[in-house]
Every structure is written in structure tokens, then in C-alpha cells.
Amino acid sequence: MAEPVRPRQGQRPAGSGVASASGDLVLSSLTKRFGPFTAVDSLDLTIPQGSFFALLGPSGCGKTTTLRMIAGLEQPTVGEIRIGEHDITYDKPYRRPVNTVFQSYALFPHLSVWENVAFGLKRRRSESVETQVAEVLELTELQALAGRKPAQLSGGQQQRVALARAIVNKPAVLLLDEPLGALDLKLRRQMQVELKRIQTEVGLTFVHVTHDQEEAMTMADTIAVMNAGRIEQLGAPAELYEHPATTFAANFLGQSNLIRATVAHRQADSATVALPGGVSVSVPAARLPGGIDEVWVGVRPEKISVHEAGAADPVAGRNRIPAAVVTDASFMGVSTQYLVRTPWQQELMVFEQNRGGTTLYRPGDQVSLSFATEHTFALDASQDAGAGIELDEALG
Amino acid sequence: MSGAAGVEGGPRTRTGRRFAGVPYLLLLPGLLWLGVFFVVPMVFLLSQSLQTGTLETGYRLTFHVATYSDALSQFARQFLRSFVYAFLATVLALLIGYPLAYAIALKAGRWKSVLLVMVVAPFFTSFLLRTLAWQTILNSDGLVMRFFRGTHLISLTSALGWTNGNQLLSSPLAVVTGLTYNFLPFMTLPLFASLDRLDPRLLEAAGDLYASPLTAFRRVTLPMSMPGVVGGTLLTFIPAAGDFINSQLLGNPKTAMIGQVIEGYFLRINDYPTAAALSFALMVTILVLVSVYVRRSGTEELV
């Protein structure tokens, strides 16, 4: 039964929406408060059209709330959301050229796979529904299951239906709310590759919300690390990883060793920083927070090499921590993880890649550590060194 | 979706709910119907109980409170009897219904739906017919009666006053049997709903922590099924207290329940004030009993 399409006063007819909008997704001063609690704190973000963007952060950091505001399922307290030239801040969800892949999939249980996928197209009175649905089903390898109901599908298949249902509408922005959370490890890795492939093929803007930093780094072109409603750092995965700007970022992405230190000497392109116990290291000037002398010196575990105690004279371009003791050694196959106690009684983590021919040290062995100057960074000591350290969230 | 929070700064707020009154519109017709045809009649009932007069000469509101004391003293026995029978039927229904619900919820597996249908199946035939069927079952020449006579159980029940003479019908035993039967599904279904929600792994955990099956039942199953017990007992006791069908069909004048008296006084004797007084008193008593019971068992949300 075709409903007569009558534009209500001040509104566009149902189904037409801003389907033709395209452009960068821009969030300006986006804030969401629930009573006294601020979930999202004045977010400013530009997501380039056609990119794969990840919002990464622990649970409760506001990433899902941000996503829901973009989708129109939550109203912002303050701020604007624009796609290209169109301001969609207060548009209803069904007027936005935005589609969501829900964490729980939210497939319509009484409709078949085909009907689920065709749902959005039909609401928009699209022509050639058949062809478009067939294309997307092929893309997500669901052709054989088109007649089934969601209850008859496995978790991975349901996830693909949720994806197909969203992308068939070719939205300006596709939102993914931790879509791989319910899948087992192997399937998850598979889907990560799949999603990336589909995104490159179809060319839509993907905004992916996740707490899994590995997932974000694998799939995204750009990552925004969120914490307590704010963006801590924004950049490409490699950039974020190698040059964390805050302790949170340093700890949340991969792991870091943070050592309390004081800047002793600044030179043109580097500085000498005094660690406890009389040890000095060199930090590139670019990686020093300007004008601050109390710092955390950071170096990632996989950047550190372990040597026999007393071995090697100081080598140019490398920092050294002599007189350390191995307190724990775990052989992981691919690598060996060491916990090494420094002369000032701090335990550092070291990942030594198993390249064969390297000595396996045992607890109690006296060793010295070295790492490249360029792998050393420094952060403002007023930041919390414990920020971002997660109890294994992969289980959550 | 919750209503829109206030938007600061933005001039256009097109998402504001235009009809904040949607729920009230939806509620209005139904609640109005209940208000007019349930609440108002109660007021009329109360008022009628305080009037004097007859159907021919008309009634006047005289606040004649003596109607209550007269009626209650005259029919105290029937009143009490109704609650005693209702209580017995409730207890019996609980004793019979709990194992039934337990079996269906926790032990039935594939047969769960079938068993549930069997519990609900009695509803599918007119309850009057079913109660009449008890007349057939408990008939003097029927199998049940012969069993009772053969085992001399009939002498025992007569000695206890549960039956009179040589028959099972027209006796308190028959009435309570009928009452229990009629309301057994009302007891079983809420119990089932409650037990069905019980996670069997809790019982496994209890066993793992050295609880015997009986202890596990006492300390895990029973407490967690309490909402069902409360719901079931309420749904059984309340209608049973006001019932008179069972008493009329399966009992004798000495088993008369208050419902019969009320019906008789309204429809045959036409003594509206007395009947209204009894009816109102019945309702108040039940409300009081129910609120005390509910408060003591601590379940708030019954619906």
C-alpha cells in the first residue's frame, strides 16, 4: 500500500532526507551531558570523506555516545554535526544519510535476510531494489542465505547481514559500533580484513568504534584515542604508536615503560635527561614537552635489547641502562618477555623477538639494557603514569 | 527513546516531542472505562450498603451502618467458611502445583510446551461444565466412590466431618476438591514463570558447594521462586474466597459460602443494602489480607 507522500510543514517527505549529502563529517564542539555527568566533552573532529576512521577508547569514554549522536539516536547537549555543507545535528535518524551496524546486530527477527537488507532501500522508495540487494549479498557472500531468518544464522553470518543491510544504502557515513565484539578470535581477524576490503572497494566513510587497539590499528587510516569524553590524540596508527602525546595514549596503544626523570641539559637537537640512580639518557628534542623539566621518559618494550652485564661500550645513538637484573622470563614462542629490575628498583618490560641465536636469560641474571635514542620519548610528569593501562579488555 | 534534553544555543530543535501527552492519550479510553465501570460501581456499592428501603419503595441514603453489623453477625459463619475453604484450596493448590510447575520448568526439556498446554487446557472448556463433570466423577456409582467405599476411606472422612453419610458429593470435601481444581492453573502458571527464570547452573553451583538436593531446594530454588508463590497464592485465594459455584454444585446448604449469600440476597431476596454490605465487606477484607500478605512477602511489582 503506497502511502501518499505529503511534506509536513517544515519537513521534507519521509524517505527523501539528505540522501545526496556527501563530504567530510565534521563534529564541532559536540557535547553530551546526562545530568551532572559529561559523557562527551566538546569534541572537535573532522573525518575525511572515504576514510576508515576509528574511535578508540576504553568503555565509558564516550565513543558510543558520540556514534549515537552522529546516527541521530541521541541528541547533543551542545554542538553541531555536519556532513559536507548539510547540518544534520537535529535531524531525525531516518533523515540522515548515515547507517549503523549495531553491536548486537539488531536484525529484524521476523524478516528474512533479503528483507532485512532491502529494508532501507524500500523505505526510501529506491528503484532497482532487487539488483542492489543482490550485489551487496554477493559482496558479503550471503547469496545462499537470502531466504533464511536471522535465528537460523551463525554469529558471523548475522554480522555480515548487519553490514550488508547498512552498506546497501550507500550512506555518506557508515557507523560501526564494536561490530566484531561477539565473534571469536579467528572469525574476528577474518572480518577485520573483510571490512577493510569492503571499505576500500565501496569507498564509503567508515567510522568504527572499538576498545580493541589492535583492531583499530589494523583497520583504520586514522585513529582518535578517546578518554573520559575527550580526544587525547588523533593520527595515523603508526604515528600514534611511535609518538604518543600522552601517558594514556602511550599505555593504551601497546605498552610502554615510563620512568620518572628530570631534564638536565638541553641542546639543539636533543637533551640529556637524568634518570634515577645516576643513569643518563638522551632524548630527541622533538619528543620533549616544551619548557618542562619534570618528565616521564618512555620507551616501548619491543625497542629494548638485553645484553650481558658489562658488555658493550656505550654506542652512539643508543641509550643504556647498566646493572639490571632479570626478575621474570616468559618464553612466548614468537618472543620472550622479560621483567627486568633497574638499579633504582623499577621493573621494566622487555620483549625480545625470537630471531634465533639470541641468548635466553633467566631470572637472576645480571644484564644491561639498551635502546635507540630515536625510540625514546618524554611526556609531562604531571600526567598519570597509570592512565590507559587496561586489565585485559579483550575478555570484556 | 527518551525525550530530548534541553538544547543550549541551538536555535532549531526540531526533535522536541510535539505530543508530550502521547501516553495520556493512549491511556485515556481504557482507564476511563475502568474508572466508570469499576471504580464508580464500588462507590455505588458502598452507598447502597448504607441505604435503607426496598426495591419497590425505593432506597434512601440513610448511612444506616447497622446493616453491616446485622449482616456480618447473621452470616459470620458463611464469611468465615469462605475464607477457610479458600485458604485450604490455596494451600492444596500450592502443594500440588509447585511440583507440577517444578517438573515443567526444570525437568521437562522438550516436553515443556506440551505440558504447559496441558495445564492450560482445562480453560478451554466452560468451567461450569467441568465443575458439573465433578458431579459425574464423584457420583455414588462412580469409580472414585467405589474406591472410597472399598477402602473404608469414606468412614474416615465422615468421621472427620469432611463428608456426610455415604457420599462424596454434597460435602465440604467435594467443594474444596472443586475449588482446588478450578484454581490450580492459576497457581501453577505464575509458579512456572518464576521457576522458569531460575538458572539451573545456580543449582549446580550449590551442589558444587556441598549442598544436598534438599538444601539446594530450600536455600536456592524456594527463595528465588517466591514471586511466583506470592502471585500464585493471590490469584488463587482471592477468587476462591468469593466463589460460590463449587459450593452450589458440589456442596449442600451447610457448605454455603458468602458468595452464595450475596447472590441470593441480590437476585432473589432483593435485599440490596444487606447484600451490598456483605459484598463490600468481602472486598475490604480481601484487600486488607492481600496488602498485609504482599507487604510481608516483599514483592512490589505484581503486574
Place this chain on the structure above:
Amino acid sequence: MTATVGQRPPGTRPAPARRRRSPWTVLRENVVWLVAALALVYLLLPNLVVVLFSFNKPNGRFNYTWQRFSLDAWLHPCAAPGMCESLGLSLKIGVVATVVATLLGTMIAFALARYRFRGRTGSNLLIFLPMATPEVVMGSSLLTLFVSLGIPLGRVTILIAHIMFCLSYVVVTVKARIAGLDPRLEQAAADLYANEWQTFRRITLPLVAPGIAAGALLAFSLSFDDYIITNFNASNASITFPMYVWGAAARGTPVQINVIGTAMFVLAVLAVALGQLAGRRRTGVR
């Protein structure tokens, strides 16, 4: 019983592993099932008697003892005077009461399940009260209302009463179904360009429909089967089927009432079975 690892020496027979289980143990372990089975017998016996005695040919006016098998009643279902008329009235009232009660009740259920508003607790209470009031009280209070206002008793008053007491049951049934509906499904529909009406029509309503159907079925059964409230609010000209049966209990019970009872039973079982089937086909769940 410990399992021995390794093999038995050749030439030996396995030791008897289990001791004989005494009848008491068997009884104790299965006591729950035993009681349950007895309870089911208790529940279904009268139903069986009703069905069985529809095939009886009694000697007198009453159908309480088995005489002999006969299909007479089935072949002449309307032979008992006045019964089919009463049946017709019950059906008509049942249908109208069901439609109105389901409509009003569903609306209330949506309001209670989906919205937060002031007066919610009061509304809940008002819905609950009719279910907690004895029929005698409800019937007699309505009688005083109608008599005081001079409204003549008859079909209309019966209908009014039926709608009143069916409402609560519909609300409870539908509300339970709505509460079980995942709100994210409606969010997904909105995300996929369905406006409020389309979401309701294509997602909410189809998924709540089984609850509404169950509520309607419940309302119909309650209405069709009601005696006490109906009796208080009826006149001599408006006899429903239960009223007819009650009168018959005194006058003489024709076998035909058992025929109707059996037919109701069979139809209801079919309806439930069909409902289950339809539900499974809808969502593909086995």
C-alpha cells in the same frame, strides 16, 4: 566407581558394577514427576469426562451416569431448546468484548511499557485491581450502578461488564510482550530511514502481534466462559451459554452442552497448536 586404567587380566569377568536400586530409591528420586503426573490427571480428568459424556445417551434428564454410547447429541447439536440461542449470544458478546478490550488494552499496554509519566503507579494499580477483586463483588457493584441509574439490564450491560474485566488481562499479556521487545530494533529501523509510523507498522506491530493475539484469545475465553458477573447483569431475555448451563444444572443437563464443551476444547487446542506453528515459521526457530 573408579575406572581402572589399562586392561583386565585375561580370563576374568567384570565385577557386578551396580547394586540393585530399591523401589524406595526410585520413588524418592522421581517423586516430583509422580506428583506432577497426578496433578495433570487431576487437571484433565473433568475435561475427559466432558468429552466422554458428550457421547452418552442418558436415561433421565441429567447426564451424570453412563448409559450407552450414542452419537445423537453430535448429530442434533441444537436439539436442546434455547441452547443454540444462548451460544449465539455468548459468541456475539465475546467477539465485541474481545475487539474493544483488545484495542483499549493494547493502547494502555503501550503507554505503560514505553513511556515514563506521572500517574504510572496509579494506572498500574487501577489495572491490577479488577484481577484482584472477586467476581461476586464486581458483578454486584455493577448491578447497583445500573439499578441506581435506571439502566435496564440486558445485552448492553453484559457487554459493558465483560469489556471491563477483560481489559486488565489484555494489558498484562500485551505489556509482557512489549517489554520483551528489543528497543534497538526500532532504533535500527529509524537508522534505516523508517519514520515513526513505518517503524511501528513494519517492526513493532508484527513483533508484538503474537502478544496481542494471546491477549485477545484470553479475553474471548474469559468473556465466553463468564457466569457470575454476567448473571448479575443480565435479564431473562439475555441468556448466555454459561447461564444456560447453570439453569440446566437445576432443570436437566442435555447432552448437547457437553458437545459444545468438547467442540470448544478441540477448537482451542487447534488454535494454540496453529499459533505455535505460525510463531515458529515467522522467526524460523525450531
